[in-house]
Amino acid sequence: MGTLLFYITPVKAQNKPSASGDIDTSKTKGLGLLAAAKAATTIKPYKEVVPASAKTMKSFITVHQVADRYLFEIPDSMLKRDILIVSRVDKNPAGFTIPLVDIGYAGDEVGKAVISFEKIPGDKIALRSLVFNELSNDTSQNGMARSLSGRDFQSILGTFPVKAVNKDAKSTVIDLTDFINADNSVISFGIPFIRNLLANLIVDRSYIDDVHAYPNNIEIKAVKTYNMKPTPIGGTPPPISYEFNSSLVLLPSLLMKPRLADPRIGFFSNSYVDFDANPHGVATTKYIMRWRMEPRAEDMEKYKRGELVEPKKPIVIYIDPATPKKWVPYLIQGINDWQAAFEKAGFKDAIIGKIAPVSDSTWSLEDARHSVLVYKPSDVPNASGPNINDPRTGEILETHINWYHSVMTLVQNWYTIQAGAIDPRARHADLDDELMGELIRFVSSHEIGHTLGLMHNFGASSTVPVANLRNKAWVEAHGHTPSIMDYARFNYVAQPEDHISEKGIFPRIGDYDKWAIEWGYKLIPEAKTAQEEKPILNKWLVNKLASGKQYFYGSQLDPITNDFPINSTDPRDQSEDLGDDAMLASAYGIKNLKRVEPHLIEWLQKPGENYDRAGDAYTELVNEYTRFMGHVLRNIGGIYETPKTVEQPGTEYELEDKVKQERAMAFLNQQLFTTPYWLMDNKLYQLSKTGFTMVTKVQKKVLLTLLTTKLPLLLSEEENFPGKAYTATAMLQDLHRGIFAELPPNKPVSAYRRDLQKTYVEGLIALLDPKTTATDNDALSIAKAHAKMLEAELRKAAARTPRGITHDHFVDLSERLELALHPKSV
Structure with missing residues (x-):
């Protein structure tokens, strides 16, 4: 979901429209x-x-x-x-x-x-x-x-x-x-x-x-x-x-009392330069975006006593009349699923999905009084939940949710790949209407969350132990993730022998979501201003976060740019992931991908059609595999960033466990850099536009990320966390053992591995270049020492290897490193 910025330009006299759009x-x-x-x-x-x-x-x-x-x-x-x-x-x-x-x-x-x-x-x-x-x-x-x-x-x-x-x-x-x-x-x-x-x-x-x-x-x-x-x-x-x-x-003449944003809970917000917050300067103040949710005057005392009351003006979201009729009940249910969350804030029937009153001539899709889920005949595989809000207070006035027709293609590919191993209903070219309806329901609930002001909570899934995702009783009772606002789609960790039903496979509105609505919408009548609410809201957060991990919020915003998309080093704040251990969760996920891949042609072929569906599903399967690698990669050099106030124990910044980082490196060596031949489907390659190059591109991307991004990061962490960090030297040694596993026993090197080793050497040579690596940085020193060691190993290996492609490959790499180490002597 994006937010459009205000863009108003004073009118000027000119002959042609300027880039800003002034009037000609x-x-x-x-x-x-x-x-x-x-x-x-x-x-x-x-x-x-x-x-x-x-x-x-x-x-x-x-x-x-x-x-x-x-x-x-x-x-x-x-x-x-x-x-x-x-x-x-x-x-x-x-x-x-x-x-x-x-x-x-x-x-x-x-x-x-x-x-x-x-x-x-x-x-x-x-x-x-x-x-x-x-x-x-x-x-x-x-x-x-x-x-x-x-x-x-x-x-x-x-x-x-x-x-x-x-x-x-x-x-x-x-x-x-x-x-x-x-x-x-x-x-x-x-x-x-x-x-x-x-x-x-x-x-x-x-x-x-x-x-x-x-x-x-x-x-x-x-x-x-x-x-x-x-x-x-x-x-x-x-x-x-x-x-x-x-x-x-x-806009309302009576302004809604705004509510101050807090980085420990995820609401969209408007930012202001605040001249009151800092007595000796200025500060940035943010008001969250939320609907005006108030009891009727006659119910206020009941509300104060903690009784559930109906709001003076409930949130009503109409379904576009152009929506295919069979999907309307599921979209309405996805809206109404949020009613339970608003009960935590003291309101019943606070949000209602309705069929658009097409027989009412006064009703219009464009009427700004009405919030509408707009069904768009588009090939864009997406949906989004924006809102229109009062920039003075953050009060949400209405929403027009974008629902693109092709979002169904997206969710079908997700479900086939992530749940195909555990749900037979996923093994068809066309999912049945009941299953597709439930998938639509979960996507609509996610987008409705955005229209209520909630941002993505990319940290929610990290609070669930991986073992619980395979525990039938636990996962069916609690769901695989405590927030539907995470990008956690389906339970890819569950194995066939776990017999998990859809209750433990699908995402749902969870504990965090209900808590977020309570925090954002529960009234504080005794506070007359947003500033008077601040200590009360802080106390709520401190107590709730101390009561359980499921209330943790992992920001969707980049900690440096404070913008989307996220580029965090926190292993918890990731999209499309599950569980508290990326290595273990991804290993289970790969086991399921290995079960699904051989059946793509069988499951997805249809009479009279070509094999493009199977080819598209294979692409999605490789994308899922790629995401697993990214989840693991984030652990190397990972730093937990947990915003806190002085009332909360512990530090805001904590280094990822050293052993966990070593496990991440071992996982990449085993599951990625060791050629994953199980992804090589020659039959499918011959029938569709797919190929193993998709996999080799992932290998190279992750490898170069380790050399160019993770190496300097680890060097920095050695300085900031002495004795606790996974060092840059240790990472290079572990990576070297994985990439050049054929060296000590002088085994023949396959074409795919030769290609990977060449990428490694070229990445190392780039680090030796003062034009790309600062000469006052230890990365250059470590890279040079490692290059010298590797050059000697390759020279010795070439001498022991019979003439042939592997021998020539070792000689080539040795000479490349020699030239990089001694450019003037060659």
Whole structure:
């Protein structure tokens, strides 16, 4: 799931659209924004501007359609009110999507901004862009609130002459037609990457298609046609037309009390520069994203007593009417599965999945009042659960979940490969509808978790002992992972003889998920501000984390960049893994892959079709094998990073156990660097586009990672954890014994092993180059000593080996190392 950033640019006068998407006023019909700002108009009588023939639509701002012009009548009470604008694709060009990103389908969000209207001199209304990235609530003599309010002058996107005044209604009429029709980053694409692909708006092929008003939002449909920029490979694509739906949503006047984020529990959040948090400077404050969940006034005392109550406004998520009917019950169940979690926060029936009321003419997929799971006819094998939230507080206002049709291909491949050895239902070209429905249910629950504000918890699966994953009674009672927000798909550790049912195979909403909802949504009535909540929330976390490992949160964010994807050194924070021991879990997983691989053709062939399904499944099987290697690799040089407050015992940083790192290296030598011939399926190679090169690429990638990334990391850990670390020298020695296992007994070296040994030597030579390895780093010294030892071994081995390919291979490698060690003497 990605988060789109605010992208609003003040309007400038220019001849062509800039990369930021400023408006080309010279090419728009009627008055452009700059022209509108300068135009001197006379205010006319209201009935002359808004005739009786006008089509009037009432909302928080009344919209009048007069011929092809759209007049917005803004009540005085709505001036300076914060309005959220969310733009989505309503209709996309046939057969076209934005390259490199999964954006461009109907329902995709492409822009977001907060605006307000206000009166300015000259009988004009200004449209301001609002940005909420700084905080100060301290209005005292020592606080920064007064200074900050004086500095926070918001940009003006455009000004509009007052056309008429409705004195009875105390409202002002302006014409927004030209603004809506223009190319701007408020209504259309607001993402810089996409705007850079577009050349310019074609005015005579762009128009407002419809405007519809609801009580708290206004929906605008606008068709915009663009010329495309030339492609990098030459040629210019033809123009493209999009229909955008832009929702203007009135933000609440009564702000929800925000809740401060905490790195020990995973919620999406908005960040602010906080001038109150640090008395001698500034700090970063984060408010979590969550729905407004409150009891009805008459139930508040019951809530305080700990009784379950229904919320004043439950979360309702509708299923897109375009969704195939047979999948609707499973998607609804995936939504309703979260009800039990909200009960931990004191609310019953807090979230409800419903079939869209297609017979209700007032219901619309685009209506921002409604949250919808949108079914997309796409070949993208994915799903995502974004949300629209109030940037002032983090309050989630609505969600449009993206559900791509081809996600079923993805889950079928996962299930066939990960569960094929233990569930006969996985052994078919097409899974039966009941099984596919249950797979859809788990994916929908995961995406709903995101819409509730939850981030991925990549550490959840690491809290479960591997032995428990094979214990039928335990795993069926508790599930294989305590969080559905982990990327832990199916129980690949369970063996056929364990007889585990689907209760122990499928992921489910677990203990961590229920705890996260409790922490994020349980009200603290006695606290009046977010800061007053902080000690209470901290106490909850300290106590809960002390009560069991299952409540651990492993961040999805990189600890250095604080962004996604994760690039952590913590072995616990990994995707697609299971259990507390990657070596043991992966060994079980490989045993199951060996059971599945020989049957791919048998299981997945269909009359009248080729063998592409089996080929795709083989690719997924190698991908699964690759993930196992990555899980193990993370243990080498691993450092546990556990955020803590002073009330919690222990350290925040802890080195991975030395013995465990040695086991990881031994595992890679045995399962990866020793040629895995069991993955060599010559029959399948002859029938589909597969090949063993997929495996050799994995070998080389892991090998070079050990030499270029893990070696310097281990050197650093030797300094920081003296006597406890798995040293760089020890790792090189263990790796050497695995890669060159044929040397002492002078065994013949296979082609695959010769290729791997060449990669090793070239990686070692790269470390000897001062251009790539810092001369003041011990990595160069260790690499040079190791290269000298290996060169001598290879020279002796060549002398003992009969002439042939193995002999020539040893001579070649010896000479390469000699040249690298003594470049001037050769």
